[in-house]
Amino acid sequence: MTPSISIWPLLAILISLCGAIPILLSNRQPNLRESWTILIALLKLMIVASLLPGVLYGEGYIFTIAEVLPGVPIELRVDALGILFALVASFLWLFTSIYSIGYMRALNEHAQTRYFASFAVAISSTLGIAFAGNLLTMYLFYEMLSLSTYPLVTHEQNAEARASGRKYLTYILGTSIGLALPAMLITYATAGTLDFTAGGILTGKASPELLALLLVLFLFGFAKAGLIPFHGWLPAAMVAPTPVSSFLHGVAVVKAGVFSIFRVVFHILGPETLQSANLNVVITTVASITLLVASLIALTQDSMKRRLAYSTVGQLSYMVLGAGMISAVGRLGGVMHLAMHAFGKITLFFCAGAIYVASKKKYISQMDGLGRRMPITFLAFFLGSLSIIGMPPLGGFISKWNLVIGTVDGGQYVLLIVLLVSSLLNAAYFLPIVYRAFFADAPAGEETGWKEAPLFCLVPLCLTALGSMLLFFFHDTLLNLAQMAVGIAP
């Protein structure tokens, strides 16, 4: 079980960080620039995948970058939870890169070099979060992710982007410096270490009051997870180009927030320690409220991307809810939902972008009859939404099923009701879109006939939709990793 020293995790992070340089240098040759992006994405995925077998055999990898503080080095450690997140992120980054090419070129966006370079830095930071071996390292990459995504969120550089950029940084940086950093320091002062350890590092060292304080600081300090009342940045960040929204605000950034909360709950505070102080109620309460409120708000949104954003806020809370469950199966569901939701949500965002590219439509009320012009896109949208709702035969069912089992297992029946109501709400805000697109009459005077987005957009979204479905049938590896992450013997 001892992890072996390996430089590969570092390389997995560095490859896209260093990859930003050739991307910047090939500013004037877009084709070369995009080739770099794809090449780096492929290499990255290969490196991450090469780490997988070791983790599955229960070995893990470790690499110390620098001894910065006594007992707290900047250190990478690859474990089951980390590799799961890293795999999902680097896998979907490949598709996002391809999609970005189609989207950015079709819309003739400005400053594409900056866009691709920032994206490369952002994915590096994401993997850094996934592979961080202690809280300090994770915090380091967490901040790096916040900062590197700022140019992406404000890409349009208009007044709206500026306002959203401000909101983004205020929420994300404000909470991480104002809440998470003090919490990390208090943890260090109490425990004398920040290493991620199964079962937590604070057992027997912290009073219940201190634990409660830390839990609240951490929960809200990682505002990327979008828990109410710190969720407002996510809908605002939708001003970014759609590939950014789909990858960062469907997968990397928001999942980084949830992942951080997982880390803190599983490996810093410890689920058992929290339960013995009866503090997991705090997590489940905050998550339940977010879950329901966000779903209700999503119902009222007419802008496609904003509806997806509120849906994301809600779905993130599923994962957080899982982290707060008494039963390990519930936590398993939470971890799995991280992957399942990623595939589903990225498909939905890809579709929203494809619709915008093909028809310049942003609002759901304009999309009547559009499904007949863009059948493939809307079919993919349908599959994606089914996965989010949690219907078989799509991946989302697996994670939600585990969450439901978890509530029954732990006797938390209130949460069961919350989950069921929320799934109904999910259906209520997604299915009408599909219905209207296929069956409502198109507004008079509009063109008819097949008009899909460019292939660079269309292919990735089909593949992720298909992936969402395949995950229902082939989820063994994922399940294994999740089981290892929450400590259930497979």
Place this chain on the structure above:
Amino acid sequence: MTSSNLHMYVMASPLVAALIVNLLGRFSRRSIPWLVIGSLVVALGGALAVLAAVIDHGPLRYTVGNWTPPYGIELVVDHLSGMMLVLITLVALIASFSSLKSVEQELPGEEHFFFTLYLILIAGLCGLVMTGDAFNLYVLLEITSITSYGLIAMGRGRAPLSSFNYIIMGSIGACFYLLGVGYMYILTGTLNMADIARILPNLNAPVATATALGFLMVGLWIKMAFFPLHGWLPNAYSHAPTGAGTMAAPLMTKVTVYLMVRIILSMYTPEHIYASAAVKSGIVWAAAVAIICGSILAFGQKDLRRMLTYIIVAEVGYMVGGIFLGNANGLTGAILHIINDALMTLCLFLVVAAIIYRQGTVALVSLQGLFYRMPLTMAAFTIGAFAMIGVPPTCGFFSKWYLILGGVEAGHWEFVIALVVSSLINAVLFFRIIELAYFGALVDGEHHEHAASERHEASFWLLKPLMVTAVLLIVVGLGTGVLIDNLISLVIPAGF
């Protein structure tokens, strides 16, 4: 050159060069850069050699002119002063590249005057960190102050007035310090720090020693611009010639903070300093107020350089507070912050110098769209800003880490909150500028890239030192562990 008097060369090199610059520089402008940079390279090399010697063989003691202490002047180089020597010469060397270019533009024909004062100031700073004599420290403090009065007065507009203001405040500070030394002399009959430290514990005069300490501290606080004694600093550094600010702003306040550490560690014992819990926590409270007020005042400024000067005021609060927390973490953080803050301030003032060189002003409005005109400069600015905010892995994070940890340990939550709030305010301050520079002028709420003028980076003389400093911020951050293990932890006395 034997290793025993190596450190004299560190001080002598700029001092001798100052003389030559003044004489030779009148006739040959082109000799000035060679002399300035050459002497500083020698000084830096010497400082590194001294530091290596200290690490290998322990502290060096040297009696000037072979007059034995307690009567003669003793120079002492221990780990802390060795580190400071390297810091001073390094910062001075990096800054000098930029200063040479700025002075050439701003003060044509006066370069030889400027660099005479500049080099004497650096020699004085080197002397300050080495001296083991309380009165000699006063003399060197005045040498550095007087040269910086001169440097600041060479600026345009309100610079002479600011310099005059600084003279008044600086002289008051010097008087306080001198009075403190006088008390010390009356009490102990000696001026040598080691001697004082030996005699003090056996004296039964708590009130008198405390009074002496009070005078010494207040004197230094005025010199380091500890809020509310900071009034002179913002004007002095924002009206000074750009080239002077680049070197003086990072070094002057930090060296004064070092002097405070030196007096506390070498003349007094920790038991003396932290004897009164009320005074100790009073000072930490004052530091917390200084941090908050400095940050808020920075917020009100409409000029980048003035904003930075107020941030310096806030940062002084970090270090004073850290020292008076009275635990190892706080002191470690304060000493680490001397290094880090010097480098961060250097980085940001180099940015200021580069921008002023190109567009003559750093008023916030003039920074619009600067990312397009000066992308490399702004990239370095961004790193400097992250360090000031305290984003890992830049060095600013790690000193803040120790300071907050010290605050938590000592139970001074007001100090912890002040540090966190100041980080947040810094984030707002710097992102306001980054946003301005990134978005440029929005016409009808839309961004027009072509409206921004062509790329127009500063010259390599200004850009290279800036890049080096920006990289240093990250390297020093990652090297925090090495710094603490090999240097700072050896300085912290066992009593902590």
